[in-house]
Amino acid sequence: MLSAIISREFFSNILNLRFIVGVILCVIITIACVMVLTHDYQQEMADYNLRINLQDEFLSKYAHTNRMGGMITPQKPPEQFRPLIIGIPREANLGSFDDNPLPVLFPPLDFLFIVTIIMSLLAMLFSYDAITRERQRGTLRLLISNSIPRAKILLAKFIGGTASLLIPFILSLLAGALYISINPAIQWDSSAWAEFSLLIAASVTFISLFYLLGLMVSTFSRYSSTSILTCLFLWVLLILVIPNISPYISAQLYRIPSVNKIERQVNHLLDTERDELGREFSREVLKKFAARYGVIYSEFESLEFGGLWGECSPENRKATQQRAAADPQFKAMVDAFREQINQAWSEANRIQREKAEQLRKDLTTKATAQTKIAKNLACISPYANYIYLATDLTGTGLRNLDYSKQIASEYYNMFYSYLEKKTQQAMKKDPTFETNSFLDVSDRPRFVFKEEPLRDKLDAVLPYWGILVLFNMVFFAAAFAGFMRYDVR
């Protein structure tokens, strides 16, 4: 009997106008989206390759120890899921004068739009009248008069309805997957396909949740016309209102100091204040050297310290080198001077960096707390849970930002230890070598972006998935309770 009701529900749905509209829309939107986003992905890839080439070429001509940070910024390729999901627009926060603000006004459209807007609406349109329509027609009364338990009827309606609902979704996914697999520009490995399968499973959980919500509302309504309005009311609240309001509420609940002000303080600490401190330490070095070396120091001073401190003409630089080559005592002084001055600046850098780091750390702690509040607030809505789940699973979301930051900082650490070795080698080879001299870094370690392991991603997204399943259970239980007491007359 259960299978009979399932098949009846299934066929009555697929012969309906909403099914045809759903199929056409889903397939057209998916294909349009995947095609446009794939092209966008290819452009991003070309831009990424160009950036890598620009950096390589620049380093081959201008690499020097000072300012190296600005020359080796890790370049991240576009995410492999970019042809399907855009996630967080990466350009938004770079703080550049030339940015494209269009995505702020018109958020980009991707696969998540199909699931969260089109499919959730379709799910509710399939289920809002599942009970009320039958009551209004009188068929529910006939059905109940047989010896079938109400629970079975509800379960059959859920299974049959969801199965018919998933046809447009699966069809559009197949079209999308086919396009991705035959496109030579996109090379997905097995782990990407595994993520894709998990994404489908998560989407099905999300879609069935809205089907159950519609079913629940239907069991509490007498007429289809009221049921659809209640459904749309809930849909608007859950999808369009709660998630969007939550970051603003959290910003009110948990204040953070002005980001811009802290940035300026950090810049001041690392720039003007660092220079002042460095000069102060250097002057102490000068005093010490003046006392220790006397006459040859005065001679060194008259040669503008050979460029090791302050401005120096090329003639004086050359003269210092010649003087050092001729006189071992002078050379020993110059070497010691270079070392002490470097130490003075390193010390100034260290002190100022620590201060700046403290400021940044305070801000990050507060910002993390605010983001956490917003994230948890938004979890009231299944939409937010699904967005976290889908974007984190495919490496296009909040988690990916943290992950990218972490691997970039690992790269910096690796690069700076390489740079230190390289600088020492260069100093040994050439005693006049200093931080502004050209340094060959062609054998440097390169930044390679490696996707986060699927296991780690899965561990992180399971709680959100759990919440979605819980929503499913709650709505089913509520629909069950409503249907048990439903007056079928």
Add this chain to the structure above:
Amino acid sequence: MLKSIIRKEILNNLLSYKFSIIIILSTILILVSIFVMYRDYCLALENYGVLQPKSNEAIAIIPPTPLSIFAKGLDENLCRSYEIGFGGQIRVGSKQESVNNLFRLFTTPDLLYVVKVILALCAMLFAFDMVSGEKEVGTLRQTLSNSMKRPILVIGKWIGGFTSFVVPFFIAVLLSTILVTMSPLVQMDGENWAKLGMFLFSSVLYLAVFFSLGLLISCLTHHSSSSLIISLFLWAMLVFFIPNLGNILARQLVQIPTVQQLEVKRSQIWIKEVFERINREKNYREVVGSINSENDKLIADYRNRFDRLVSVSQNITRFSPAAAFTCLATDLMGTGISEERRLKKAVLLYKDLVWNKQQDDLPTFNFHRSSIKEVFGFGGLANLMILILFNMLFFVSAYVAFLKYDVR
């Protein structure tokens, strides 16, 4: 006769479940949205107070506009600080929202969003069963069996239905606007009130587009359930699909470098110049001159491409009233793309002033957001015309469809 149709339509709506649920939803949303955005504006104002430049700092910064409470648009971008530094380089301050990434995942829930997305849906829900619904219950046949002319009936239905929808919206907006503007922090001058008035007028025009579209669909279908399905999907296409995909499509048609690429090039410019300076190939004046001119070239190239991108994207998305309305509303409120382009131009001029200054005194940065006249000059009028055109198109189509409608 027209009067009684309008009266019947209004009373019919007032007593319906649909009316109560939509009014509850829209009132709550409008009040919550305006209150949330008002608090956000207060935070932005506080932030602006902290960032005011000192007399020895070459910083361009503008205060947030109180109109951002209603349509925030790009105000967060516009109110960043632009500091003119070494070699005429422009250092842009981070947005306050940049530390909370959730802002980037979700949309701003301002009045513009409520009108553009939610009230447009409500307008369609009001209109979707005006004709097909009456046909189903049989009242349409009875009404037309009298000496009632179809044009009068359809016009009466439109006026009655739209009035009962739009009046509560106006009351909710007025109520929340009065509450918000009573705060001493919100300083609205005459120009701002006029802009707000124009914004509300364009909102009504925009909602009328969706209302007429709902009526048109209702006149083309014979069951309210099919009318509802078609309405919902057209709404999703017009509000989300066309504007949002259109912008990505425009990016395929106009080659524009990414911000990351520009950042790489920008840092390379100054590092190269400083390196050459230290190694004594150039003097200081030459170095800063090169940094300035190279950056100028980079910016000029980008701005040209960006201007082309904006015009292509506007041409593509014009098929959707939602895109035209977004552009018109944000431009009117001084938080749109045109304002962003004007501000960037002003910052560049200010940079040149600082760069070419003869005395020690730094010039001050002056910028006024566009007046209504300027907004209409920059393409606002075209967007307004698009909304009017859509209205006429949908209403005339609904009118024609109703004249041919089979009421049996």
